[in-house]
Amino acid sequence: MDLKDGPRDPGANPGVPRRRLPPKERREQIVEGAVAFFAEVGLDGNTRELAQRLGVTQSLLFNYFDTKEALIEAVYARVYLDRLSPDWPDRLTDRTIPLRQRLLDFYTEYSSLIFERHWMRIFMFSGLAGAALNHRYLEHLGEVILRPLLAETKALSGDAADITMEDIWNLHGGIVYIGIRQHIYRMPAPENPEEAITRAIDKYLTFFQIGSDA
Amino acid sequence: MDLKDGPRDPGANPGVPRRRLPPKERREQIVEGAVAFFAEVGLDGNTRELAQRLGVTQSLLFNYFDTKEALIEAVYARVYLDRLSPDWPDRLTDRTIPLRQRLLDFYTEYSSLIFERHWMRIFMFSGLAGAALNHRYLEHLGEVILRPLLAETKALSGDAADITMEDIWNLHGGIVYIGIRQHIYRMPAPENPEEAITRAIDKYLTFFQIGSDA
DNA sequence: CGCGCTATTGATCATCTGCTCATTACTATT
DNA sequence: AATAGTAATGAGCAGATGATCAATAGCGCG
Numbered sequence: 001m002d003l004k005d006g007p008r009d010p011g012a013n014p015g016v017p018r019r020r021l022p023p024k025e026r027r028e029q030i031v032e033g034a035v036a037f038f039a040e041v042g043l044d045g046n047t048r049e050l051a052q053r054l055g056v057t058q059s060l061l062f063n064y065f066d067t068k069e070a071l072i073e074a075v076y077a078r079v080y081l082d083r084l085s086p087d088w089p090d091r092l093t094d095r096t097i098p099l100r101q102r103l104l105d106f107y108t109e110y111s112s113l114i115f116e117r118h119w120m121r122i123f124m125f126s127g128l129a130g131a132a133l134n135h136r137y138l139e140h141l142g143e144v145i146l147r148p149l150l151a152e153t154k155a156l157s158g159d160a161a162d163i164t165m166e167d168i169w170n171l172h173g174g175i176v177y178i179g180i181r182q183h184i185y186r187m188p189a190p191e192n193p194e195e196a197i198t199r200a201i202d203k204y205l206t207f208f209q210i211g212s213d214a
Numbered sequence: 215m216d217l218k219d220g221p222r223d224p225g226a227n228p229g230v231p232r233r234r235l236p237p238k239e240r241r242e243q244i245v246e247g248a249v250a251f252f253a254e255v256g257l258d259g260n261t262r263e264l265a266q267r268l269g270v271t272q273s274l275l276f277n278y279f280d281t282k283e284a285l286i287e288a289v290y291a292r293v294y295l296d297r298l299s300p301d302w303p304d305r306l307t308d309r310t311i312p313l314r315q316r317l318l319d320f321y322t323e324y325s326s327l328i329f330e331r332h333w334m335r336i337f338m339f340s341g342l343a344g345a346a347l348n349h350r351y352l353e354h355l356g357e358v359i360l361r362p363l364l365a366e367t368k369a370l371s372g373d374a375a376d377i378t379m380e381d382i383w384n385l386h387g388g389i390v391y392i393g394i395r396q397h398i399y400r401m402p403a404p405e406n407p408e409e410a411i412t413r414a415i416d417k418y419l420t421f422f423q424i425g426s427d428a
Numbered sequence: 429c430g431c432g433c434t435a436t437t438g439a440t441c442a443t444c445t446g447c448t449c450a451t452t453a454c455t456a457t458t
Numbered sequence: 459a460a461t462a463g464t465a466a467t468g469a470g471c472a473g474a475t476g477a478t479c480a481a482t483a484g485c486g487c488g
Contacts, residue, residue, distance in 0.1 A: 020454050020465050042342065044258040046445060057467055062447060121342065127399045128256065128338060138401055166392075166410045170417070173391025174384040180394075181383065185341045187352055196380040203384070203421040234435050234484050260475060271437055276477060430488095437482065444475070452467065458460090 027064050030054060034075050039121040043072055043129060076133050079122045083113055083137075089144050092152065099152055099210060103201045106145070107175055111193055114176070120183035146172060157208040171204045241278050244268060248289050253335040257286055257343060290347050293336045297327055297351075303358050306366065313366055313424060317415045320359070321389055325407055328390070334397035360386060371422040385418045 021029065033054045038045050047068055051058035065071040092102050114120065127134040146168045153163055175197055182189035190196055205211075235243065247268045252259050261282055265272040279285040306316050328334065341348045360382045367377055389411055396403035404410055419425075 019467090023465075026465080042256075042258070044256070047447090048445075058446090059448080059468075060466060063466075066447095068446065124338065124342060124398070128335065128342075130400065134399060135401070138395075138399055166404060167413060167417075169391065169395065170388040170410065170414050173394070174388030177383065177387025177391055178380075180387070181352075184338070185348060185352055186344065187349070190380060196384065199381060200384050203381075203417055206421050207417040233437090237435075240435080261477090262475075272476090273438075273478080274436060277435075280477095282476065431486105432488105433484105433486090435482100435484080437480105439479095439481100441478075442476095445473085446471105447473105448469105448471080450467105450469095452465100454465075455463095457462085 023064070026060075030056075030061060030064055030071070031074050031078050034071055035078055035118050035122065038072070038075055038125070039118040043125050047071075075122065076126060076131060079119055080133050080137055083119070084141065084144065085109075089148055092145065092148050095152075095155075099156055100201060100205055102152070103149075103205075104198060107197045107201065108194060111175065111179065111197060115179040115182065115193065117183045120179050124180075124184055153208055153210070156210045163208060167204075167208075171200060174200050237278070240274075244270075244275060244278055244285070245288050245292050248285055249292055249332050249336065252286070252289055252339070253332040257339050261285075289336065290340060290345060293333055294347050294351055297333070298355065298358065299323075303362055306359065306362050309366075309369075313370055314415060314419055316366070317363075317419075318412060321411045321415065322408060325389065325393065325411060329393040329396065329407065331397045334393050338394075338398055367422055367424070370424045377422060381418075381422075385414060388414050 034050060037050045037053055041049075047061055048058045051061055061071065065074065088106060091097075092106060094102065097105075114123075123134065123137075142165070146165065149171075150163060150165055150168050153168075157163060175193075178189050178193050178196060181187045248264060251264045251267055255263075261275055262272045265275055275285065279288065302320060305311075306320060308316065311319075328337075337348065337351075356379070360379065363385075364377060364379055364382050367382070371377060389407075392403050392407050392410060395401045
């Protein structure tokens with residue numbers, strides 16, 4: 001099978017818009033493709049295969065990124081950034097809205113953002129690799145989302161049970177685990193997780209004796 | 215730095231018992247080392263570095279395993295096998311013991327088995343790689359542990375709430391997430407997770423209106 | 429003690445992989 | 459239509475990596 005048409009086989013990807021994109025666009029395309037590629041095969045995936053999927057030469061990648069490492073950093077940035085909307089801290093502490101509703105709103109939106117194969121897998125790969133961004137993300141999540149949630153819960157709970165961060169992490173982990181099952185382990189999981197999320201939240205609130213009206 | 219003593223530098227690992235082990239023992243040592251090594255650096259870790267850590271030549275590895283793939287299979291087997299004690303199905307359904315106690319017993323023992331860095335990381339790496347054993351393990355867990363737990367809970371719960379497998383997975387995920395935070399993300403987590411596990415179980419039982427005596 | 433078996437080694441191969449760079453050819457501009 | 463600027467290519471290097479195999483040397487046995 002010796003293709004002779006067009007510029008010599010740019011990666012067996014016929015029908016894809018050809019060469020000479022504006023640099024910004026090309027860079028964008030590469031990052032996009034790299035996210036999908038590395039999410040699938042892991043961060044050790046090789047640049048030749050990535051290039052082939054993009055329908056582009058491998059050397060082109062190094063016109064846009066000095067090293068593979070730099071490309072992976074761009075992938076991290078793409079995947080991690082803007083995943084936590086900055087207005088959540090305010091919305092989660094808005095006591096004009098029942099806590100249950102705030103929790104439902106947050107986890108419904110958050111899960112729709114992160115229960116996505118590319119994100120889940122890049123996050124896990126980078127976590128296993130000990131990437132600094134992973135640590136920072138989790139610390140940020142803890143401080144900006146979970147710790148305020150602890151305060152909100154404490155404010156409403158009878159102080160019989162002294163709630164700790166571990167209780168919040170348990171709520172969070174139980175929900176996130178849905179996405180892990182689905183995208184990391186590729187096991188069946190509810191395609192629409194809203195009901196499971198609702199149950200998790202109600203289980204949480206019930207234990208800390210918070211009525212659904214509070 | 216040219217070592218001249220002993221058989222030529224077997225990997226800069228002085229003081230370690232030397233050469234010519236009985237094959238069974240050597241094989242054991244290699245698998246053990248491979249578990250630790252791959253758990254740390256991932257399944258793409260290279261055989262030369264592994265050999266060096268073992269204080270052994272790289273070629274020796276291929277006397278015991280035909281391919282790197284075969285070695286990794288041995289690692290999987292070592293890590294996955296005997297992780298789920300076969301008597302748990304019986305113990306979890308032993309209604310002479312309160313369900314709360316059964317759950318506490320199970321998750322205390324189970325967490326002490328799996329909240330271990332090597333296991334957690336190999337499990338995650340193999341899950342991401344789509345290893346068949348990973349699937350089988352999770353299906354097995356679901357059928358042999360979690361599904362019976364669903365039945366036990368249903369038997370005791372007021373049938374107001376219809377419990378589903380998702381509720382069980384939520385309990386399970388919330389607990390397992392402790393180990394994920396600790397060993398995958400290397401974030402701080404309670405060194406003794408028993409209290410968090412107890413809370414998770416009580417939260418679960420409370421929601422389904424099961425008294426601590428049942 | 430000497431010998432034979434075999435666990436272990438060291439050198440080496442073929443391929444893979446990140447990366448470089450001189451050359452090519454697409455496209456905007458005139 | 460000709461040209462200049464540069465996006466993209468393709469050949470190729472150096473080092474890494476899985477795997478092979480003949481040679482070596484530790485150890486049990488007579």
